[in-house]
Amino acid sequence: MRVLHLSDTHLDRRDAPNKHGVNATQSLRRMLADLRHLRAVDTIVVSGDIADDGSPEAYVAARDIVREFAAERNVPVIYSTGNHDERQAFAKVLGSGHLDPDGSDRADTLIASDEAERAAVSLVDGHRFITLDSLVPGKGYGHLSRTQLDWLRDVLGTPAPHGTVLVFHHPPITLDVEVQQALGLQNPSELVDTIRGSDVRLILCGHFHLQIFGFLETVPVWVTPGVVSRVDLTAAPRTERAVRGASATLVQLGAHGPLFHTLHARDPQAGETVYELDEQHLRSVIDELGAGT
Numbered sequence: 001m002r003v004l005h006l007s008d009t010h011l012d013r014r015d016a017p018n019k020h021g022v023n024a025t026q027s028l029r030r031m032l033a034d035l036r037h038l039r040a041v042d043t044i045v046v047s048g049d050i051a052d053d054g055s056p057e058a059y060v061a062a063r064d065i066v067r068e069f070a071a072e073r074n075v076p077v078i079y080s081t082g083n084h085d086e087r088q089a090f091a092k093v094l095g096s097g098h099l100d101p102d103g104s105d106r107a108d109t110l111i112a113s114d115e116a117e118r119a120a121v122s123l124v125d126g127h128r129f130i131t132l133d134s135l136v137p138g139k140g141y142g143h144l145s146r147t148q149l150d151w152l153r154d155v156l157g158t159p160a161p162h163g164t165v166l167v168f169h170h171p172p173i174t175l176d177v178e179v180q181q182a183l184g185l186q187n188p189s190e191l192v193d194t195i196r197g198s199d200v201r202l203i204l205c206g207h208f209h210l211q212i213f214g215f216l217e218t219v220p221v222w223v224t225p226g227v228v229s230r231v232d233l234t235a236a237p238r239t240e241r242a243v244r245g246a247s248a249t250l251v252q253l254g255a256h257g258p259l260f261h262t263l264h265a266r267d268p269q270a271g272e273t274v275y276e277l278d279e280q281h282l283r284s285v286i287d288e289l290g291a292g293t
Helices: 024-034 056-073 087-094 146-156 178-183 188-195 279-289
Strands: 002-006 043-047 077-080 120-124 127-131 164-167 200-205 212-216 219-223 230-232 240-243 247-252 259-264 273-277
Touching: 024 056, 043 056, 043 127, 043 164, 043 200, 056 077, 056 087, 077 127, 146 188, 178 279, 188 212, 273 279
Parallel strands: 002 043, 043 077, 127 164, 164 200, 200 219
Antiparallel strands: 002 247, 120 127, 212 219, 230 240, 240 273, 247 259
16 A cells, blocks of 8 residues: 655645745645655655645645646545645535545545534545544644544444554654654543554654654654745744745555555755744744644
């Protein structure tokens, strides 16, 4: 099983540069164009922040661009929500988030939630993919509701033929970086309690715009870098610098997996600064969007 893992496309309703001068639609197109020779893919995962402005037009653009790539390979596409996403618009365009190559909905199970959370299940060649919704409206951090965790426990009560992959936006692991700790998943221990002893073999996330590998107890966690930009940790402590350069990951599941290969688009502007937040600005982001605010 080979999974193309994309995240943080951040499209908006305009096919034009954003406030930082980056054309997010162009970044996604460039990433997929540079992957045109990658044929042996079994599914595509897009782990949140699909739309930067939450508009239906942004979801249509993302769906159509990724669907063209998926249709050429006859593989499904699995989307989850991120903190920039809007549930109603997501559902209107992407349904459950689990789509066949032709764009039709393929979810086997969809959560029933009073908050309209987007969590769903589908099987791809015996591998079960479960998307969760870690979105907290108006905030940057992530949280998995008790409704979702109870639903997840029920779903995992029946093992899948080749195990389960969880897909959601906010990583349950962080580096020793304050902004990641403030804006990551805030209840990872509850998730651990829910999946312990189950057939979950991998967790795929985005959000941080850089690659990280670690473990949530015994389950591997992979955080893929962003398509729209990449965070550069060589900046001074307590600041954040983002640079140009679309990235993605090829994930291989199997007897010797999971294996991860990071892919980078050939962007002539790769490495150029998109934005840089000083300590004061970063503190205001944490205070406004972080947990406990």
